[in-house]
Structures are given as structure tokens and as C-alpha cells.
Amino acid sequence: MEVERKEWILEEYVHGGVPTSRHLKLRTTSVGVSEDDVPDGHVLLRLHWLSVDPYLRARMGSQRDGLYFSPFELHKPVTTFGIGEVLQTKDSSFSVGEIVLNTIAPVSEYCTVPADALKKIKLGPDSGVSALDYLGALGIPGFAAWIGIKVIGDPKPGENVFISAAAGGVGLVAGQLAKLKGCRVVGSVGSDAKAKFLKEEIGYDDAFNYNVETDFDAALSKYFPDGIDIYFDNVGGRMLEAVINHLNTHARIPLCGMISQYNQVWTERFGVRNLLNLVGKEARMEGFLLDWNRFGEFVEETTGYIKQRKIVSKYEIYRGTESFLESIQSMFTSSNGGKVIIQVNDDAKA
């Protein structure tokens, strides 16, 4: 038996600007869904939810753009984290009907993947977490926030923490983690509504709209009269430079990603002129990726926070695999509030 599926293919690397239909093509194919169609050690999934994250844009550039993330292969499906239901399995650790996390999910309705790409997740009324949490606070964004705040930033109570792209999937969790450590937390966002949301619903001490307060130096003077101890950087560029003029001694800058810089080839990116200040301030700037050795520790700690409602989530949900290109483009226009997710099927359960 075969079913029709759509999937997004990277046909051309994006050397500058936002990905368009020139780079990403929606292809319709069919896939066998009988037990015989699944190779040994593999699992066939029907996908329910897919994670859309800024780093995917970085993987759509080639090495010559100096992005230094492993690029997607050309003419192959783009992959991300997804939640799906096991339709067929040739691996005994999984069973039909089980809901699993797929770390290399194509943007598609169906996929067949090696079992070791899947992670078991605990759902159900007693678990206290939802399937969506595994793409948000318990997924890539939450894990990035946890590494950046806990491992790199190592906040002390009372420290001043600044988070850019603070209403995005990563920023939302990062701010809440810093609050849980007893810090004062301020975020920058792209709209007044998001600033209001962070203050009223997420517990940020303050937030500002960088499209309105465009003099970043003045904004940082206003929101950080005592300087910045930790800057969780999601944007890079002009904001990063402005922050470096407001650092306290021994400040830390976890570099999570730089969404303002992904759409330029590297020679056209913003040049940060004040790195010399890091010397006098004895400050540390440190890039990080996800350290899978610590995934278990992260899940355990964060699950506890979610159950106790100490970390809350917000999602921006796009419908259908067709919406992938639009959802990626939306990342670069400040239009989203919350973690961006694609609901693949109408009957997907959160």
C-alpha cells in the first residue's frame, strides 16, 4: 500500500537573503506504508508536529558563506525535529501506535528513519507535559536555552540578564530559566505586543521593542542602569555590539545564534568594533551547540519545571507541510510570538 506525501527539498543554497521558492521546492512523492516497505532497524512514522527554528536557515547556506553549521545536502529533504506516530516498525524498541520524537524528521507527512534517530517521550495525563513541549521547552529551543543559561552563563542571584529575540522559542525559555535562578531579566523583541506578553505572561522584569527603541545604546542604558552580567545572544550584529559597551566585569555572552546575520554572506555581515572591551571587562563570549551528553539531565530538570508550571510555553502554529516556507520566512520579520511549529495533520494531538 502506498500513500502520497509532500516533502520540502533544498534545491539551491541560499547565499544571501531569506529562503524563497527558488531554494526550497515542495515535491510530491508516494511512500510505501506496508511492513515490507520498512528496512530492518528502521521505523515508519506518520508525522504530527514539526519544529521550525532559525538555525534551519543557517543550515541552508553552504560552507562558503562562513556559517559553520553543517549544511543540508542539496536535492535532499530538509530535516528538523518532529513528533510522529509509529505506523510500522522493524526495531523492537518501538511499537505501532507509539508517539515518538524524531530528530531527523523531513518536512513531510510520512518518513522512514533509522530507529536510533528516534527518542522515546512520555506523554499522557500523568506525564504533565504535552507533545508540543518536546519541540519547545523540552526540544531544541529549550535545550539551547538550558545550555546557554545554565552551562555557559551560570547565573548568580541578582545578576542582570539580557535576552534578545526574547519572545522566540529559545528566548522564552532562556528568560524563564534566568528568572528561576533569581536574576533580573530584560528582553528585546520586535513588537510592543510581544514586550507586553513577556512582562505580563512570562514574568520578564522588563522588555523593549527594538523597532521603536532603535538607539540600542540608549535603550540598554535605560534598562540596565547597573550593567549587564549575562547577554544571551540570539541575534548578533548591531545589538551584540551595543551590549558589549554595557558589560559588567566578568560578564558572559552565550552565543546561541545570530538571526540578524544569517541572511548575509559573511563578508557583508555586521562588523563588531568593540571587542577590545572584552579585555578590560574580563568578559567571555562563547558559542555553543547542543551537547547531547547532557540531554537526559536537561529533560529531567525541565520536565520538573513544566509540571510545576515554572516554565510556560507559547506556540505560533502553522498548518500543513505546505506552510514550511512561509513559516521560515516569518522568522525574519518579527511576526511570530512564541515557538514556531507546523501542525502536519488535522488530527495531531498536542
Add this chain to the structure above:
Amino acid sequence: MEVERKEWILEEYVHGGVPTSRHLKLRTTSVGVSEDDVPDGHVLLRLHWLSVDPYLRARMGSQRDGLYFSPFELHKPVTTFGIGEVLQTKDSSFSVGEIVLNTIAPVSEYCTVPADALKKIKLGPDSGVSALDYLGALGIPGFAAWIGIKVIGDPKPGENVFISAAAGGVGLVAGQLAKLKGCRVVGSVGSDAKAKFLKEEIGYDDAFNYNVETDFDAALSKYFPDGIDIYFDNVGGRMLEAVINHLNTHARIPLCGMISQYNQVWTERFGVRNLLNLVGKEARMEGFLLDWNRFGEFVEETTGYIKQRKIVSKYEIYRGTESFLESIQSMFTSSNGGKVIIQVNDDAKA
């Protein structure tokens, strides 16, 4: 009894360019050298040797240049590390004729300072170290090299280490420390003679002249086919940017100072465009100053290396306090090879 002395005064902050006679003035005064001229808890010294270091330039800019080092006070003497002989003392821990290290020595022939600005040093035939060592490998440059390599860089045997301004006071020691840790060490310098010197006399694995190999990207590809694990940055700017394109995963960049950037106000400094690479390479860039809590540990370890001839030194000696302005200017023209020192008196003993 009074003696005549000259001393250098900072009359105007240097907002751009190299310090000139407009900023630094040589003033002649007289100073009392009788016991009665020395306040309680103070010591009167006749200075023999003075340390001239690039960071002094940074302290000659005001805060608005964004240098973020504590600036010298206007209309006051510029101070540095110096070696001198006790002429009079009103502090019982020191005795007349003793040779001491003065951490706030004016660029002058005589000075009266609080006893707590002095550090005792061990000299003489049995000590295995010279007075000059206390301004070099055992002084500010050596201590900076030790913190940057040992504390921030933490090299593993076999790692690839790159050192800029490698024939300067700091670079000389930093390279030798990295070699002692079993690393492969390459330096950049401003002349062929210095490159030869590093390779033949200091034990660097290789060195290149950045005035000849002006395509830094090509030079780094050539000298670091396996990438860079530690970059000890003394220069900043264009070299720092080039290095960031050659980093290995988990690379460390101790930021010691940025001599290429001191002479510009911050908005005119070189903008580093590829900080995004730090994310994908999980690399760390960290500024540091001298951590005096570790001075004892540093002196003990480094004294051992000097006695065993595992760390060797080279000095560029200027004569007389009058030469201070010229010696500072020389730092920015690649003309020095080795640690720059002023011999204050003709009878000063090394």
C-alpha cells in the same frame, strides 16, 4: 638634600593615533632624598629599570574611547612597573640598598611610594633570575602570558597554538609556555628578522611576517592546515577576524590586548564580521586582566622555568627616562624585538 628628576606627565588624553609630545610632557622637578622627606609607611627609591608595555597606550585614552582600561589621571605622572633601589624607608619591611619591584613606578629617576606598592624580589647569583626578568617573564608580560595560556587557553599536548605580536614581551613568553605544554606553536611578527629569531632562538615551530604575508587567510591556511585550537590575541582587528575563519571545534581565544586597535576611537575600530562562526565551532573568546591572587603561583612556576632555561628572554633596551615617548611610539611600528625596557641609570644592574 634634594636631587633633580625628570618625569613624564600625561597632559592630554590620546583620542586617536600614537601618543606624541602633545600628550606626554617631560617635566623636571626636584625631590627631597633625606629620611625626613619620606612619609611614614613610604619608601624612597632610585629607579633602575622601567617596563614599557602596549597596555600603557590603552591607559592614555579616556573612557569615552571605549578602551575600558582604567585611564591614567590627567596632569599626573604615567606609572608602570619598575625595579629600583631603596634610598630611604619608613617601612620596616624594607631596608636601604634593597632592590625591589615597584608596581606604580613613575617614568622618572626617583620616586616615593607607599610600601604596599612594592614587592620583594630575589636576586643574586643563587636566585637564577635577573632584575630584568621581573619586568619580563616574571613581570607584567610574563604574568599576562601565563594567565592567557594556562588559565584561559588551557592547552593540551599536540594542539595548534597561534600567537600574534609573538616577538613582543608577552608573545615571547606565551609561545614558550605553549611549547612547554607540548603544543605546536606558530607566531606572527612584523619583520623577517623576528620570524627567524622566534624559530631559531625561542623554539617556535614556525613564524611569519604579516607585513609580507598580507593575505592573512592564505597565511593561516598555510601555517595551520589542521586549524587553530588556541589563538593568543595581542593585536585584534583584521588578524582576529582571519583567525576566526580557521578555528577548530572548542577553540579558545584568550584576549590579552589589541595593539592594532588602541590608536583608534572605538567607532573607527575594525569591525569583526564573523563572530557567528564562534557558534558553530563552540569556540570561546575571553578577555583577561592580571589576577593578582595567582601572582605567587605564577612567580614560583616561572622562576623554575627560567632557572632551567626553559623560558628565555630578549630585551629591547632604551636608555634614560627621556626615551619613554620614543619607546612607546616604537610599539606601534614593529621595530622592537623583545620586551621593551628603559634603563634609567647607567649603573643599573640587570
